[in-house]
Amino acid sequence: MKRLYFALVFISIAVFASAQELKKLNLEEVIAGGKNYRNFIPEYKNISFRGNTDELVLNESDSIYLMAGYQEKTLLFCITEINKLLQEKGLRETKNLWNIQWLNMELFWLNNGNSIVVFNSVLKTIDYHIHFPDEAKNIDFNPKAQAIVYNYKHNLYVARRNQEPVLVAKGSDKGIVVGQSVHRNEFGINKGVFWAPSGKFLAFYRMDETMVTDYPLVNINTRVAEVKNIKYPMAGMDSHWVSLGVYDLENDNVVFMSTGEPREKYLTNIAWSGDEKNILIAELNRGQDNMKLNVYDSRSGEWIKQLFQEKSDTWVEPENPPLFIPDGKNGFTNRFIWQSERDGFNHLYLYDLDKGLHKQLTKGSWVVTKVLGFDANNKHLFFESTKDGGALNRNLYQVALRNGKITRITSGDGMHATRLSSSGAKAIDVFSNVDTPREISVIDIKERSTEILHRAKNPFDGYEMGNIVMDTLYSADGKTELYSRMILPPNFDATKKYPVVVYVYGGPHAQLVKNSWLGGARMWQVYMAQQGYIAFTMDNRGTPYRGCEFEKVIHRQLGEAEVADQMEGVKYLKSLPYVDADRIGVHGWSYGGFMTINLMQKYPGVFKVGVSGGPVTDWKYYEIMYGERYMDTPDENKEGYMGSNLNERTNDIQGRLLLIHGAMDPVVVWQHSLYFLQQCVKNRKQVDYFVYPGHEHNVLGPDRVHLMQKVTNYFNDFL
Numbered sequence: 001m002k003r004l005y006f007a008l009v010f011i012s013i014a015v016f017a018s019a020q021e022l023k024k025l026n027l028e029e030v031i032a033g034g035k036n037y038r039n040f041i042p043e044y045k046n047i048s049f050r051g052n053t054d055e056l057v058l059n060e061s062d063s064i065y066l067m068a069g070y071q072e073k074t075l076l077f078c079i080t081e082i083n084k085l086l087q088e089k090g091l092r093e094t095k096n097l098w099n100i101q102w103l104n105m106e107l108f109w110l111n112n113g114n115s116i117v118v119f120n121s122v123l124k125t126i127d128y129h130i131h132f133p134d135e136a137k138n139i140d141f142n143p144k145a146q147a148i149v150y151n152y153k154h155n156l157y158v159a160r161r162n163q164e165p166v167l168v169a170k171g172s173d174k175g176i177v178v179g180q181s182v183h184r185n186e187f188g189i190n191k192g193v194f195w196a197p198s199g200k201f202l203a204f205y206r207m208d209e210t211m212v213t214d215y216p217l218v219n220i221n222t223r224v225a226e227v228k229n230i231k232y233p234m235a236g237m238d239s240h241w242v243s244l245g246v247y248d249l250e251n252d253n254v255v256f257m258s259t260g261e262p263r264e265k266y267l268t269n270i271a272w273s274g275d276e277k278n279i280l281i282a283e284l285n286r287g288q289d290n291m292k293l294n295v296y297d298s299r300s301g302e303w304i305k306q307l308f309q310e311k312s313d314t315w316v317e318p319e320n321p322p323l324f325i326p327d328g329k330n331g332f333t334n335r336f337i338w339q340s341e342r343d344g345f346n347h348l349y350l351y352d353l354d355k356g357l358h359k360q361l362t363k364g365s366w367v368v369t370k371v372l373g374f375d376a377n378n379k380h381l382f383f384e385s386t387k388d389g390g391a392l393n394r395n396l397y398q399v400a401l402r403n404g405k406i407t408r409i410t411s412g413d414g415m416h417a418t419r420l421s422s423s424g425a426k427a428i429d430v431f432s433n434v435d436t437p438r439e440i441s442v443i444d445i446k447e448r449s450t451e452i453l454h455r456a457k458n459p460f461d462g463y464e465m466g467n468i469v470m471d472t473l474y475s476a477d478g479k480t481e482l483y484s485r486m487i488l489p490p491n492f493d494a495t496k497k498y499p500v501v502v503y504v505y506g507g508p509h510a511q512l513v514k515n516s517w518l519g520g521a522r523m524w525q526v527y528m529a530q531q532g533y534i535a536f537t538m539d540n541r542g543t544p545y546r547g548c549e550f551e552k553v554i555h556r557q558l559g560e561a562e563v564a565d566q567m568e569g570v571k572y573l574k575s576l577p578y579v580d581a582d583r584i585g586v587h588g589w590s591y592g593g594f595m596t597i598n599l600m601q602k603y604p605g606v607f608k609v610g611v612s613g614g615p616v617t618d619w620k621y622y623e624i625m626y627g628e629r630y631m632d633t634p635d636e637n638k639e640g641y642m643g644s645n646l647n648e649r650t651n652d653i654q655g656r657l658l659l660i661h662g663a664m665d666p667v668v669v670w671q672h673s674l675y676f677l678q679q680c681v682k683n684r685k686q687v688d689y690f691v692y693p694g695h696e697h698n699v700l701g702p703d704r705v706h707l708m709q710k711v712t713n714y715f716n717d718f719l
Contacts, residue, residue: 022464022490025530027712030523033704042437042456042517044430051104052422056442056453061096064108070453076121082110085126091115103143116141116148128161138180138192145199145249151179156193156204158249168204168247169254175209175231182207182242186625187268187284188319196276197332201298202247203270203279206256209240217664220693230666233624236633239264244281246298257296258303259283266625269321273353274332278304282318288629291316293338295353307356310342314548314555315629317341322351323371325401326378337361337381339368345547348383350401361399362406367545369394375424375445382409382420382427389413391545392470392483392515396427398445409445415516418443432517434468464490466529468519473572475541476564480550484538484569485512485519487529492578499583499719500534500573501525502607504599506542506562507591508551508630513539524708533715536573540565556640558619558630559598566595567603582608585719587711589613589698590668597646597657597676604654609719611711613660614668614697617646617676621669650679656718658688660707662695688714 028034046059047067056067057076065073083093094112102108107127109118116139117129128146132139136150136157146161154171156179169178180192182205194203215232218225233239241263245256257279259267269282279296293307310316322336334353339346346368348361361381362368370384380398388395388408396409396418410416414433421427427443429450438456443449469486489498503525505512514520525535540562542554553561574581586607588596593615600610619627620634620641634641642648661673673689680687690710692699699707 021462023462024464025460025523025527027524027527027705027709030527031705031708033700033702037523040459040523042432042459043454044438044456045440045454046098047428047440047442047453048102048419049421049426049428051102051107053105054421054423054426055105056428057102059097059100061098064097064100067453069451077119077124081124082119085119085124086112086117089126089129091117091126091129107143109141109143111139111141118143130159130161132157132159132165140191140193140195142195142199144197145195147199147249149179149193149195149202149204154178158202158247160249166252168202169206169245175212177205177207177209179204180207181205182240183266183268184623184625186629187266187282187317188321189268194270194272196272196298197274198276200249201272201276202249203272203298204245204247205267206243206245207240208242211238212240213237215669217666217670219664228664232666232669235620235622235624235627235631236635237624239286239624242267244270244279246279246301255299255301257281257301259294259296260303262286269318271321271324271336272298274324274327274334278353280307280322282321284316284318286624286628287632288315288317289313291318293322307351307353310340314552317629320371326374328376328378333378337371339371341548344549348381348399359404361401361404365547366390367547369545372396372418372420372427373422373424380424382418382424384416384418386545389515391511391539392513396429396443409443411450413515415514433515434470434517434519437517460526464530465526466490466492468521470513470515470519471572473538473568476561476568480541482538482540482565482568483513484536484572485521487519487521487525487535489529489532489534494578496578497580498532498534498578499580499715500536500585501528501715501719502566502569502573502584502586503535503537503592504566504586504588504595505590505592506540506566506588506595508542508554509544510591511539511544512537524712528712528715531712531716533719534573534579536569538566538569540569554630556631556637557643558640559594559644562595563598563602566599567606570603570606583719585609585611585715587611587613587715591616593659593668594646597653597659598644600655600657601646601649601652604652608655609657609715610655611658611660611714612673613707613711614662614665615646615659615673615676616668617672619644621672621675623667647676647679650676650683650685653685653687656688656714658690658711658714660690660692660699660710662692662697662699664694665697667697 029036050057058065058067062079064077067073092112106122115129115131118127120127130148132150136152139150141148149158156168157165159165171178192205209231212231212233214229217228245254247254264286266284271280279298284291289312291310295304320339324332324336327333338349350358366387368383368385372382382398384394394415399406417430419428429441431439440454441450441452466488471484473482529535542562573579586596593612596610596612600607619631659673
């Protein structure tokens, strides 16, 4: 195998400490939920902009500071003062100040658990508060309306300042969901309500799941176990119906958009036009290969027109709603930014609501990963992308709306995660790379100056750590670069032979290798290297941020290109003189669990040990939104479903395999691994199995330490 590029990045964790002084990590320190886990995350400072100003504020658990520079801060408020004001109003006290949000120079607000409370930081008073029930969920506050919307006992309510809550829409426990996320959180959907810019109107989802099959989960925490049914539409089966309503706060009435037939489609990327006369909906057919951006009259619900259409031979996946450009007068123009992969990479397009496409703003063999907003004159748009440094890096850029000129704002290779001030004059940059734990800076965009506000110390200082090797390999087609990361054991000796644990995910929307702290590695991999393993990970084709050709090669044949690419990583490992080719193990969860079993089946004897968590074993048991995007329906793609069916190939497994599943998993339902076990029994194939009662798709909280101890023990015992 020809190697295109090779780079060694050495992390010297304890340069001045002798070998005798270096400490070892334990699972309580490297696993989320562990007793000391937070001590090993690079320190973060919650620095933000003060409302609509360029001033910086620092939120700590018990204090709010005005921040002037590196360790230069002035106390604005402490939790004692805030709780005293809450007591005086008979309101519930707050436990910390992490969730403070600034509205403007004077006002900020917090959620104390049963009220949204707005404070005046100048007068040091409570301006107003809006109460909600303790059991309320999905609370969404709109400062302009001085109102909140929330779910309570399946229903949707709006509560305005000094007014009683109003019932907006009724739901039920029988399959009517209102004001909540729909389509199983695909297509960038993470909530179910959408305020108009003025706060006078509220759009909300209504989902009818009554036709969707009930899927049984079993609660064992009662004397007689109880069935807990969830709505779970499997690939090829009946899907839910979604509609979009608009509530008028002044007139207290609801109008639904006339989205029409067929009912089985996806209503995504909801946006209000600047004048609030229209609602824009990206409507995707069930086959997910045809998207229409439609415009509706927000008052009558009538369809007005189709702005444009996007089609694909694979899939179309809109994930970002239209972003309307402000007019500088506290309003919005009819022009908006649309993100699309229509040219093979996610880029920005400038549209006019009346005239259609104006121009493509960005182009090239790189992807826009995030849009932040505009400058004060609305002449420039800020975005993050892979433009410089490829998928391993992120940087902040601005593009001129007039001529498309792009200017890079951040400097230094690595991952830059940025926030923009409302004026667009400054940005807060949270940065890391392989050997930089975390730096937080403020950037003056006009002056092109950067001031560091916080440098996190190396949390592993004084601990025994191995070196990180970042490499670039070829894919199985011999054409495409793939990025890998290898963590070597401490005190590595190239004359010795080491076992390898390959950690894999390999599916859409997950990048594991990046130029961030520890190369993006999970701390468990750092721990395993400390135990004497080489910890290896590679992102195969099908993973994100590399463009459509790279990502969509998996269409209708999940587990083919991904596994072939992972084996190129294994070939690379076997070529290294210090790798013990007879002791290679593999571990992954969810899609990675599917990949783990798939690798062991298609390449028997290569992997001595595998641990598969929450695996998809047959895609016909997976849900519609995700499953049909990549595989179409079982009737449309019989060959693809058969080729990816792990249950049909249990006889091919060699080596030790442990399967783990959460008994209450609503994502990859328990049926997957249970049916796989049934086939193993039928074929006299011995595998190991462990279940986590009460846990869902992943094992979270303190029990996660138990999970990773189980995984670690399995490799220690058999690898």
